[in-house]
Amino acid sequence: MSFPWAKHYEPKHPLMKWVDDRLPLPRFVYNAVGAGYPVPRNLNYFWNFGVLAGASLMIQIVTGIVLAMHYSTDANTAFLSVEGIMRDVNAGWFLRYAHANGASMFLAVVYIHIGRGLYYGSYKPPREMVWLLGVVIFLLIMATAFMGYVLPWGQMSFWGAQVITGFFSALPLVGESIRVWLLGGYAPDAAALNRFFSLHYLMPFVIAGVIILHIWALHIPGSNNPTGVEVKDEQDTVPFHPYYTAKDGFGLGVFLLIFAGFIFFQPNLLGHPDNYIPANPLSTPAHIVPEWYFLPFYAILKSFTIDFIMPAKLWGVLAMFGSILLLFFLPWLDTSPVRSANYRPVYRWFLVALLVDVLVLGYVGGAEPRAGVILLGQLASAYYFLHFLVILPIVSAMERPRPLPNSITEAVLHKEGGTSPAQTAMHGGALAPAE
Structure with a gap:
């Protein structure tokens, strides 16, 4: 969607002009998240959760890369390597707890983001592609989270992999073949652990790519808003920066405080105690349950x-x-x-x-x-x-x-007790109190 009143990027500094002429990255950033991207003026804090999802993904990628440097994909040493990260790696406990709780925070943010889309009709035309790509991202996140839950190779990890992959065998004709292909054998073992680790490491980068498509698709029709009314003129919008960068910054601060509360005070609240027992194929847990988000x-x-x-x-x-x-x-x-x-x-x-x-x-x-x-x-x-x-x-x-x-302007002014354009027109331009 093209906004004729949107500001256009014009670099002032000679160095920035030289860079922009050869690689228009500054112009791209300015038009994507800067003053060159007008957004509806009435967005509430539920619109923070898209940015929070992106921040959660970055936290997962950074902590995951560092954890992968110390993790062993051998079935005999995987559990011990995780415990070694907790005890012997500098700040390893922090990285492990940030990554484990980060998955829960990520899914919580995504669920609220989906709920906001359901409430405000963000899946309706012309934003169907934005919604469809969002559902693809959700599926990729769930697959990544499942494979990550297997990696600690505790009791719940092992039996969770056994149960969930076992459901594929219910599919007629090809089900058992798919299960064996996923596991690399007839039961979760070293082959399955290697496959899940490889995919778990790769998938966040695939998710990041689909998120770029998601944001690109969003910028074509523009953002939805709490009224569901489309933008009509310049009065309906404000620049994304500094108005919503400040609002998103506040939301991110609150999010990080809650996140820190889990890491430092209740790091195992959302986990299962059986996962601190090494995987044992001969001992089935009394009650097998997945993570809360499943x-x-x-x-x-x-x-x-x-x-x-x-x-x-x-x-x-x-x-x-x-x-x-x-x-x-x-x-x-x-x-x-x-x-x-x-x-x-x-x-x-x-x-x-x-x-x-x-x-x-x-x-x-x-x-x-x-x-x-x-x-x-x-x-x-x-x-x-x-x-x-x-x-x-x-x-x-x-x-x-x-x-x-x-x-949108009329809805905002009416909510704030101001004078809407419709009321001004009805009274010949004279100011009249909003109903």
Whole structure:
């Protein structure tokens, strides 16, 4: 999207002019995140989470590179190498805890980022490609996180790899071959550890590449905003720098304080104690659970207990992957012309119900599989799919949204108690108080 009122980069210093003429990197940065990139003036703090996700990825890459220098991919020494990092490497404990807790912080930020997109309709035209690339990034992050969880080679790492890769064997004809190909054998061992380490090291750079495409796709239509109304003129926007760089800087400071709290005070709060026991193929943990960010999908996987046409295990695998793939079709499942849930009261209530449903699935995924828990998981799984496949299309077709403001500026001035352009026009240019 081209903004005719956007400032254009004009280097003043002779050195910067020489560089820009030969490699227009300064111009690119200026137009991407500087005063040359106008953004809606009403963005709230939920728009910080894209920057926080990028910062989380950088933390994971930097700490991961240093940890890889000391990690052993041999199945006999992998666990000991991690303990050696904690005890013998200078600041090794800090790097290990920053990387382990950084994965949880990264996924927490991504989940909030997705939730913001659902609430404010950021998947609607013309931003479908931004959303689709975001879902691809989410899938890549989940795959990277799973492979990273295997690397400490503790009990939960080993048995998590055994259970999760075992689900591929449910696929007819090719399932067992895929599982053997993934593991490099018939059970998690040195070959699997080497493969997972290689992919875990590579994937963050692939994620960074897709993030560049994600940001590029975002800059074409411009950012969405809490009203869901498109930018109409210069009054609707402010330069990204210094307004949103300052706002993002404050959000990053709060994020790092919370992150530091986990690292220095509760570094193992989000982990599992069994992972401090070396992997033992002959001793199965009493209760195998994945990391917290996989729990809702794990609950959907466990909810299928009866063979019907296909084995229950296959139904669970298809449902687990389907629960994520549904997000790809969201721009076409929600046909409402209104983006923001601020103006869609019925849709907003169902979004709250979806949030509660996902939290229930998270609880079920981490709980022991008792009869009542399994039933609760089945009901929550059924609602998850009903929300996207049935409720959302019906609500978007039948709901009567509240009236939208004429422009972003009007919405901002009305909220602040000022005078909107529409009111000024109605009163012949005379100032009148906002309703």
